[in-house]
Amino acid sequence: MTDSTVATSVADREARRKEAYFTASQSQLIWARFRKNRSAMIAGIVLAVMILLGLFADFVGPYNPTIAGRDADYTNGAPQIPRFCDDDGCSLRPFIYGTKRERSIATNFRWVTTQDTDDKRYVQFFVHGDSYRFLGFNADLHLFGVDKGYIHLFGTDDAGKDIFSRTLHAIRTSLAVGTIGVVISFVMALAIGGVAGYFGVRIDGVIQMITDAVRVVPAIPLFMALAAFVPDTWSAETRFFFISIILGLIGWPTLARRVRTHILVERNQDYVLAARLSGARPGHIIRRHLLPSFTSYIIVDLVISFPYMVLSETALSFIGLGLKDPVNSLGVMLQNTTGADVLLNYQWYFIPVIFFVTLVMAFVFVGDGLRDAADPYASSRK
Amino acid sequence: MGPFLRFATLRAGLALVTLLLVSLIVFSLMELVPGNCAERYLAYKNTQGENISFEDIAAEEARLGLDQPFLIRWGTWTANAFQGDFGTSCILRVDIAQLLGDKFLISALICFAALFMAYLIAIPVGIYAASSRNPVINNALRLVSYLGLALPNFLLALMIMLFFTVYYGDTMTGLFSREFRDAEWSWARVQDFLGRAWLPVFILGWSATAFALQTVRALMLDENDKLYVTAARARGLYGSRLRWRYPARHALGPIVNSLGFDLNRIFNELPIVAVILTLTEAGALLLEALARSNDQQLAGAIIFLLTATIVGLNFVTDLALALLDPRMRNSVLGARA
Numbered sequence: 037m038t039d040s041t042v043a044t045s046v047a048d049r050e051a052r053r054k055e056a057y058f059t060a061s062q063s064q065l066i067w068a069r070f071r072k073n074r075s076a077m078i079a080g081i082v083l084a085v086m087i088l089l090g091l092f093a094d095f096v097g098p099y100n101p102t103i104a105g106r107d108a109d110y111t112n113g114a115p116q117i118p119r120f121c122d123d124d125g126c127s128l129r130p131f132i133y134g135t136k137r138e139r140s141i142a143t144n145f146r147w148v149t150t151q152d153t154d155d156k157r158y159v160q161f162f163v164h165g166d167s168y169r170f171l172g173f174n175a176d177l178h179l180f181g182v183d184k185g186y187i188h189l190f191g192t193d194d195a196g197k198d199i200f201s202r203t204l205h206a207i208r209t210s211l212a213v214g215t216i217g218v219v220i221s222f223v224m225a226l227a228i229g230g231v232a233g234y235f236g237v238r239i240d241g242v243i244q245m246i247t248d249a250v251r252v253v254p255a256i257p258l259f260m261a262l263a264a265f266v267p268d269t270w271s272a273e274t275r276f277f278f279i280s281i282i283l284g285l286i287g288w289p290t291l292a293r294r295v296r297t298h299i300l301v302e303r304n305q306d307y308v309l310a311a312r313l314s315g316a317r318p319g320h321i322i323r324r325h326l327l328p329s330f331t332s333y334i335i336v337d338l339v340i341s342f343p344y345m346v347l348s349e350t351a352l353s354f355i356g357l358g359l360k361d362p363v364n365s366l367g368v369m370l371q372n373t374t375g376a377d378v379l380l381n382y383q384w385y386f387i388p389v390i391f392f393v394t395l396v397m398a399f400v401f402v403g404d405g406l407r408d409a410a411d412p413y414a415s416s417r418k
Numbered sequence: 419m420g421p422f423l424r425f426a427t428l429r430a431g432l433a434l435v436t437l438l439l440v441s442l443i444v445f446s447l448m449e450l451v452p453g454n455c456a457e458r459y460l461a462y463k464n465t466q467g468e469n470i471s472f473e474d475i476a477a478e479e480a481r482l483g484l485d486q487p488f489l490i491r492w493g494t495w496t497a498n499a500f501q502g503d504f505g506t507s508c509i510l511r512v513d514i515a516q517l518l519g520d521k522f523l524i525s526a527l528i529c530f531a532a533l534f535m536a537y538l539i540a541i542p543v544g545i546y547a548a549s550s551r552n553p554v555i556n557n558a559l560r561l562v563s564y565l566g567l568a569l570p571n572f573l574l575a576l577m578i579m580l581f582f583t584v585y586y587g588d589t590m591t592g593l594f595s596r597e598f599r600d601a602e603w604s605w606a607r608v609q610d611f612l613g614r615a616w617l618p619v620f621i622l623g624w625s626a627t628a629f630a631l632q633t634v635r636a637l638m639l640d641e642n643d644k645l646y647v648t649a650a651r652a653r654g655l656y657g658s659r660l661r662w663r664y665p666a667r668h669a670l671g672p673i674v675n676s677l678g679f680d681l682n683r684i685f686n687e688l689p690i691v692a693v694i695l696t697l698t699e700a701g702a703l704l705l706e707a708l709a710r711s712n713d714q715q716l717a718g719a720i721i722f723l724l725t726a727t728i729v730g731l732n733f734v735t736d737l738a739l740a741l742l743d744p745r746m747r748n749s750v751l752g753a754r755a
Contacts, residue, residue, distance in 0.1 A: 245432075249439035252678070252732070253725045254685035257704055261447050261717050343567065351690055354572065355705060374576065374694065389573060396568035 066332055069409035076405020083398040086391070090208035094168040096179045097201030098187060101364050105166050106196035107186040110135060113149065115191040115199075115384050118159050131156045134185055157182040191384035193372065203388045205364040207395065213280045213365065214345035218338055220284025225291030226334075232292070233299030234322070240296070251289040256351055258286060263357040272363045279358050283345050294337050298330040305329075332410045340403035343396045350392065366392045425740050433733045440725045441496040448718040449488065455508035455715075456484055504719035514719045521703060522723055528615060529684045532623035536630045536680065541673070544634025545666055548642060559631060566628020571687055575621050575694040621691050622684050630673075630680060637672050641665035674739050678732035685724050 060068070070076060089096055099105035107113070118130035134155030139147045163181035167174055181187065190199035232243040262282045266275055302308065303326065311321050346366070352358030353367025361368055369388035372378070378385045456478035479485045486494075498505065504514040547559050641647065642665050650664045692702040704720040706713075 245435065246439060249436050249443065252436060252682065252728050253440055253443065253721065254682050254728070256686040256689060257721050257724060258447075260689065260704065261721060347567075351686075355689060355693060370572070374572070393565075393568045397564055400564050400567060 063332065066406070066409045070405055073405045073408065076401055076409075079398045079401030079405065082394060083402055086207055086395050086398060087211065089204050090211050093201070093204035093208045094170055094175070095177065097198070097204040098163075098165060098178050098181050099198040099201045100166040100168070101197060101201040101205040102362060103195060103197065105198060105201065107188065107192055107198065108196050109137060110149070110186060110188065110192050111196040112194050112382055113188055113192040113196070115387075116188050118187075118189075122153065127158075129158045129160075131158045132182065132187055133157070155185075157185050157187065159187065190387045191382070193385065199384065199387060202364045203369065203391055206366045206369050206388060207391060209276070209359070209363060209365040210346050210349055210367070210395070213276065213283065213349045213359075214342050216277070216280035217283030217287060217345040217349075218342055220281060221287035221291055221341070222334075222338060224284070224288040225295050228288065229292035229295030230299060233296040234303065240300075244296075247289045247292055250286075251293075255286055255348065259283070259348060259352055260355065260357050262286075263352055266357075272360070276359060276363060279349065279352065283348055287341065287345060287348075291337060291341060295334070298333060299326065302326050302329050336403065336406045336410050339399065339406055342403070343399040346396060346399070366395070422740060426737055429733055429736050429740075433729050436729050437500075437726060438496065440729070441499060441722060442492060444718045444722050444725075445492045445495055447721075448714040451714040456482055499719070499722055504722075505715055507713050507716045514716055517716070518703070518719065518723070522720070524611075525688060526727055528618050529622060529681060529688065531615070531619045532626055532684050533677065533681055535619060535623040536626035537673075537677075539627050540630035540634050544631050545638050545661055545669075547631075548635045548638030549661055559635065563628045563632040566625040566631075569625075571621050571625055572690055572694045574624060575617075575691060578617060578621070579695075618691055618695055621695075622687055625687065626680055626684055629683065630676075633676055634669065634673060637669040638665055641668050644668075671739055671743055674735045674742075677735050678728050681731055682728050685728070 057065075070080075093101075099107075113135070116132040118132050120126055120128070120130055133151045133153055134157055135149050136152045136155075137147055137149050159180055160183055161180050163178055164176045165178045165181055167176040169175070186198070188198050188200065190203060193199055193202070228243060228247070232240045232247075259282060262285075263279065266278055270278070308321060308325055311325050316324075349358055349365060350367035350370055353360075353365055354371045356371065359365045359368055361372075366388060369385075370392060373385045373389060456475055476485070484491070495505070502515055504518075506512065507514050507517065543559070547555055550556065644665070647660070647664050650660055655663070689702070689705050693705060704717060
């Protein structure tokens with residue numbers, strides 16, 4: 037008796053599972069497959085956290101990342117790690133030590149920064165600090181701060197700017213550059229690849245030849261040639277948009293090729309023929325049949341090409357042709373690590389590099405996971 | 419004309435068209451840079467206290483042939499470029515071909531060495547990894563491949579330099595040690611060069627290896643499941659004999675085909691590595707030309723040479739493939755699709 041009810045409920049559940057599977061939309065199927073891929077899921081969570089950190093950089097970062105938020109008394113300062121206990125006992129509220137700068141005969145007349153264990157600064161949450169604009173509002177609330185003086189989780193740079201705040205803003209800038217670049221190259225790729233794929237034969241041949249010619253030119257030297265047009269007098273914002281546009285303008289050939297291949301393959305499918313035989317107009321076929329058939333692939337392609345945009349921005353800024361120091365981008369932060377001083381004395385400059393590597397890795401893992409999830413034959417191959 | 423010859427001529431023609439298109443792109447870019455050579459020359463005279471007028475500029479433009487229409491100037495530039503003459507840089511005022519000289523050759527040599535190293539490692543390891551079901555090996559390889567993309571090569575360079583500075587007291591920067599920098603080529607100089615060139619080769623090859631590993635492994639995975647492999651297995655072949663004689667031979671085609679794009683990727687990283695290691699070769703010259711002096715003639719020449727190298731390599735790999743695989747000769751245009 038009990039056996040049969042268990043059996044029916046199992047069969048029932050099986051039937052419902054199948055029902056759900058057969059009626060699921062493309063995106064639901066992709067999500068279901070993506071969820072099974074553990075490394076991609078972890079990377080997805082990391083990526084989401086990074087994006088949120090970038091979006092709310094003003095709130096999470098305790099200080100203004102520009103020179104306005106500098107801590108003049110703590111330049112090239114080491115990271116301050118909050119602690120709970122010291123010789124005087126423990127406190128539930130984490131604290132850091134203040135610092136003292138001293139220059140005397142005892143220090144051979146050089147500025148020496150020492151920790152002052154009597155000067156305890158307690159970490160507080162939701163404090164009011166430097167003001168910023170968020171969604172059109174003026175705000176000055178920050179996630180954390182200390183009751184007096186400054187706290188620098190990742191230390192400070194040579195001007196006393198807080199590296200933690202700078203890193204968060206750098207993530208935002210790099211993501212923004214990548215997004216603009218990807219959108220531009222996506223629009224161009226869709227237009228050029230779409231024309232090549234849909235009209236085929238002769239137009240396709242000519243467009244392919246041009247695409248191949250653009251693709252064969254090494255991108256970074258070409259970036260460099262284009263970025264050299266930027267006059268030094270341009271403001272940081274103009275520069276930023278110009279660089280993003282360049283990235284987009286050069287990134288399209290790879291995407292255009294994929295769009296073309298998708299359309300070339302899809303337009304000869306039976307369902308397109310069926311739609312055509314039913315009397316559907318070309319516009320209807322493209323919108324209702326062709327585009328939905330590969331939107332998921334296009335999204336995957338976009339995610340995959342994203343890290344290359346971030347990498348290109350970094351490479352350009354690193355060489356000194358992209359964004360420059362007042363702007364916080366990951367490339368600028370990486371460039372700051374190249375001094376010999378940094379390697380030997382100020383190793384905390386390298387902390388943004390960890391974020392950079394994590395961001396790129398997260399994108400690559402998510403992109404790979406999405407690609408496997410979007411490919412219904414991927415699981416049978418393994 | 420045999421099918422191979424027909425294939426070769428067609429490919430050569432296509433490569434030439436690509437090069438022409440590239441030269442058009444590069445030349446247009448050079449033209450877009452504000453200010454031309456005539457203005458530059460006369461601006462210099464202006465700093466020497468001479469008064470210059472618009473007529474002077476026009477006369478200078480006529481002397482340099484800059485008053486001709488765009489297409490004619492492009493044609494002249496391209497025709498000269500194909501003969502290895504890139505004119506003079508109007509900022510440095512030296513002949514570009516002379517300036518580049520062996521610097522470009524050294525760069526190309528380093529890049530090809532990096533490419534060679536990448537495939538020397540990637541082909542055996544990738545083929546082995548594809549047939550191995552060991553999850554540890556597979557995951558480790560995946561991680562290495564991703565790190566090749568995400569770990570910036572300059573960071574790697576910095577670490578290695580730090581290591582050498584601390585332990586050997588030599589920063590390993592530059593391609594020659596101080597006493598050989600401007601010396602004539604000699605056996606000692608070659609030795610000195612080889613003793614230092616491995617570092618840029620290694621750094622450039624590092625990410626190339628990671629990419630190549632991924633390519634080789636994915637291609638082998640695709641081939642491993644094909645029916646002819648199963649058939650060969652059914653006939654009693656196994657192990658490395660099976661792997662190398664069946665799927666590896668089929669995967670070779672796309673691998674050879676991807677060489678051109680790998681070289682492209684290595685060229686991309688050349689300027690960055692050049693900055694870190696303070697190499698005095700083409701990558702650094704390009705950077706110098708662009709970032710500091712806006713020297714469009716030099717920059718154009720370097721980009722054109724880099725691209726021509728890639729187009730040349732693509733042509734050679736296509737021919738090699740056609741020799742290896744007769745099917746390729748028939749699909750003249752589809753070979754790269």
